Amino acid sequence: MGYCEQDLASLLENMPTPFSEAQVKCIVLQVLRGLQYLHQNFIIHRDLKVSNLLMTDKGCVKTADFGLARAYGIPVKPMTPKVVTLWYRAPELLLGTTTQTTSIDMWALGCVLAELLAHKPLLPGTSEIHQVDLIVQLLGTPSENIWPGFSKLPLVSQYSLRKQPYNNLKHRFPWLSEAGLRLLNLLFMYDPRKRATAGDGLESSYFKEKPLPPPCSL
Template sequence: KISRIGEGTYGIVYSAKNKETNEIVALKKIRMEKEKDGLPISSLREIALLKSLQHENIINVKDVVVGGAGLHNIFIVMEYCKQDLAYMMDNTKSHFTFSEVKCIMLQLLRGIQYLHKHFIIHRDLKLSNLLITSKGILKIADFGLAKTCGDPPCPMTPNVVTLWYRSPELLLGEKNYSFAVDMWSVGCIFGELLKHRPIMPGNTEMNQLQKIFELLGVPNPKIWSGFDRLPLARNVRFPSTQKYNQLKVEFPHVSDNVIDLLNGLLTYDPQKRFTVNQAIHHKYFKESP
C-alpha cells in the first residue's frame, strides 16, 4: 500500500504498487465492520458487476484479493486514476472550456450507454465518482449502489443517489424507477461542469426539492402525469409562485443546444426524460466547439 486516496460508498480506496510489474493500482478495501455474516451483499454485487464490465469509460477491475483469516481483508484491485472530477474542480480556479465539457460529457454518456445496454443502473453518478486518467480518459467508478434492472422495473429503494444529483421521482418516494434516475444525475453533472459549482446543492430532501423547483419551476400534472400520487408527494408544499423554468437565466452564455440538452436531461417526468441514446445523439455534440 502506498497511500489512502479516497472513500467509496462501501469501502476505502488506496493506491498500491504491484511488486511484480511495478504498476500502480487502486485497492478498494471492502468494509466489513457491520457484517457478521460474511461479505456485504453490496460488495458482492459490486465485484460481480465490475468483473463483467469491459468498457473504456468504466473502471477496470483487475483482480479480487483476499488476505488474513476469516475473509477480513478483501480488496478489489482496479486500474489507478490519479484524480476525480470533483477534486479537479475544487483545485483549479479556471473553469472547464466548452470543448472540455463536451469531451467529458461524451465519455460519460458512452460509459452509461454501455451500462444501460447491459441493464445496469449506476444509482450514484456524481463528480467524485468520475475518475480521469493521466491521458484524459473518463472512468465511471464506485459501483457500490449499482443494480441490474429488468423490464418492467422491480421495486427498489428510493434512498439512493447523493442528494444533489437525486431525481424528483426518488425524492418523492418512487420505488419503481429505472435508468432515468441516472440521466437526471447526468443533467446535474452537465450543469455543474458548465457552472464550476453544483447547480442544486440541497441540504435536506425537502430543500433539494425546493432547489429543483427554483431552477425548473414547479411540476404540474400536464408536464408530469401522476407525480402527485407518488408516496411522499402529500408531504411536499408545492409553491405556487415559482412556475417557470430558469435554465436560460442561470446559463446565459451557452448555446440553445446546451439549454435543450439540459432541459431534456432535467425533465421532471422520467418517461419523457432523455434516454442515454437520445442524449448521445443530441445536436449539442455536432456543434462546435
Template sequence: MMRGNDNYVPVAQFPKREKKVPVSENCAPPNSTSTISSSSSTTARTAHGIRAFQKDARATFSVDSSRQKRSNHKKEERRKSVNKDRKRNISHEDSQETRGSSQIRKKSEEEGTRYPKPAKKLPPVVDVKTLEQNEIPERLKMGRCRPVTEFEKLNRIGEGTYGIVYRARDTADDRIVALKKVRMEKERDGIPVSSIREISLLFSLHHENIVKLESVAVGQQLESLFLVMGYCQYDLAGLLDHMSKPFLEEQVKCLMLQVLKGLEFMHSKYIAHRDLKVSNLLLTDEGVLKIADFGLARSFGTPRKPSTPKVVTLWYRAPEVLFGDRIHTTAMDLWSAGCVLSELLLHDPLFPARTELELIDKIIDTIGSPNETIWPGYSDLPLVKGRSLRQQPYNNLKSKFPWWNSDAGFRLLNNMLAYCPEKRITAAAALKHQYFKEAPLPSLNSEMPDFPNYKSRQNQTDRKKPEKKAENQRKTSTITLS
C-alpha cells in the same frame, strides 16, 4: 393262416383306417378268411412302426432341446457371475495399475462381454467445517483471489463509507493499481452485500469508460478483502476544487460524451448506476474518463421491482426518488448526468442542498413546479399525496448560465432535467444530440490538460465553499475509486 409278400401294401398307398383295431394271430376274429387275416396283420405292423418312429423322434428332439437349454443356462450363469465379480472389484481394479485393468478389459472383449468403464475419479472431499482455520488447505484459502501481500501499498488516496482506497504497486508486473479495502467492521455475516454486488456487476461490465476490476485480493487470515482496479490519477470533484481556470466548453463536451458512452453501455446491459456524481467520475492522465463506484448499482428487468428509496447523493437525486417512487429506472442516471453537466460548466453544484426539502425548493426555483400536465402520475407519488408544493410556473435555467449562449446546450440540459422519467432523454439519444455537433467541437482525449495542483476531494480538510461541507456529513460511496 397265409403270410407272404404278395399282399404287402406300401405305406404311401395304405388307406386311411377309420378305427384302430388291434389284430394278431392269437386274437383273430372267428370265421375270418385268410385274405382278411393277412391284410389286417400287415396293417397293424405298419401302424405300429409309424407310431414307434414318431415316439423315437419326439424323444430325440426332447433330449436335444433339454441339452440346448442347459447349455444356454450355464452360459448365462457364467456371464452373470463374471459381471458380478467385476462390479464387486471395480474399486480394487481402479486402484491398480493400468496393466491389470487393461488385461481384464482385453479378456472381456475376447469373451464378447461388455466391460464396465471405471467411475470417474473425483478429488477428495474436504469438510471445511471440521477443520480449524490453520488446518484449511492452502488450495482452498484463496480460491481465485490473490494474496494482498503481492501488492505494495504506496499511499492512501481516498476514504468513504464503503472502504478505503490505496495507491499500490503490483509486484507481479510493477504496475500501479488502486486497492479498495472493503469495510467490514459492522458485518457479522462476512462481506457486505454492496461489495458483492459491486464485484459481480464490475466483472460483467467491460468498457473504456467504466472502471476495470482486475481481480480480488484477500488478507492472509481472510479477514480483509480488497478490490484491485486500474489506477486513475484524478477525480472530477478534486479537479473542480483546484483548477485555476474553468473547463473550456470543448473539454466539457469531451467529458460528457465519455459519461454518456459509459451510461449507454451500462443501460444496454440493464444496469442502473444510481449514484452518478463528479466524485465518482475518474480521469486518467491520458484524458480517459471512467465511471466508478458501483456499490449502489442495480440490474433491472421486467417487471421492475421496488428498490431502496434513499439512493443517489443528495445533490444529484432525481425528483422521482425525492417524492418516494420505489420503481427506479435508468432515467435517474440521466438526471444525475444533467447535474454533472451543469457542475462542469458552473464549477459549482447546480442544487447544493442540505436536506431533501431544501433540494426540492431549489429544483422548483430553477425549472418550475411539477404538475400532472408535464408529469403524468405525479399526484399519485407517495410523498405527494395530501401535500401541496409551492407554485412556480417559470423555467429559470438560463439565468444560472448567463454567459452560455448555446441553444442546443440548453435544450439538452432541459431534456436531462425533465420532471417526468418517461420524457427524460436517454443516454443513446443524448449522444446524438446537436449540442455535440456544433462549434466548438469536443476536444480529443489527448488534448485534455494536465493538473499539477490536483488534490483528491476526499483528502481535503478545509473547504472554501460552505455549501460543500454538507457532502462530508452525508453517507456517500467511495469517492476516489470504486
C-alpha cells in the same frame, strides 16, 4: 480498472482555471458512452456524481463506485428510493417512487453537466425538502399536465411546493447555446419517461457545434 490519477470533484476544486466548454463536452460524451453501455446491459448506476467520475492524465474518464448499482428488468421491481447523493437525486426519488429506471442516472448526468459548465454544484440542497425546493425554483412547479402520475407519488403530500411557473435554466446559463439548453432541458424533464436516454444525449447537436470536443486527451 486501469489507474486513474484523479476524480472530477477534486479536479474541480483544485484546478487554477476551470474546464473549457469543449473539454466539458469531451468529458460528458465519455460518461454518456459509459452510461449507454451500462443501460444496454440493464444496469442502473444509482450514484452518478463528479466524485465518482475518475480521470486519467490523458483525459480518459471512467465511471466508478458501483456500490449502489442494480440490475433492472421488466417488470420493474421495487427498489429503495434512498439512493443517489442528494444534490444529484431525481425528483421522483425525492418524492418516494418505488420503481427506478435508467432515467435517474440521466437526471444525475444533467446535474454533472451543469456543474461542469457552471464550475459549481447546480442544486446543493441541505435536506430533501430543500432539494425539492431548489428543483422547483430552477424548473418550475411540477403538475399532472407535465408529469402524469406526479400527484400519486408516495411523498407528494409531505411537501408544500412553492408556486413557480417558470423554467429558469436559461437565466442560470445565459451564455449557453440553444442546443446546450435543449440537452439540459431533456435531462431535466420531470416525467422520467420523457427524459433523455444516453443514446439521445450522444446524438445531441450540442456536441456537434463549436466549440467542438477534443479527442480523449484534454
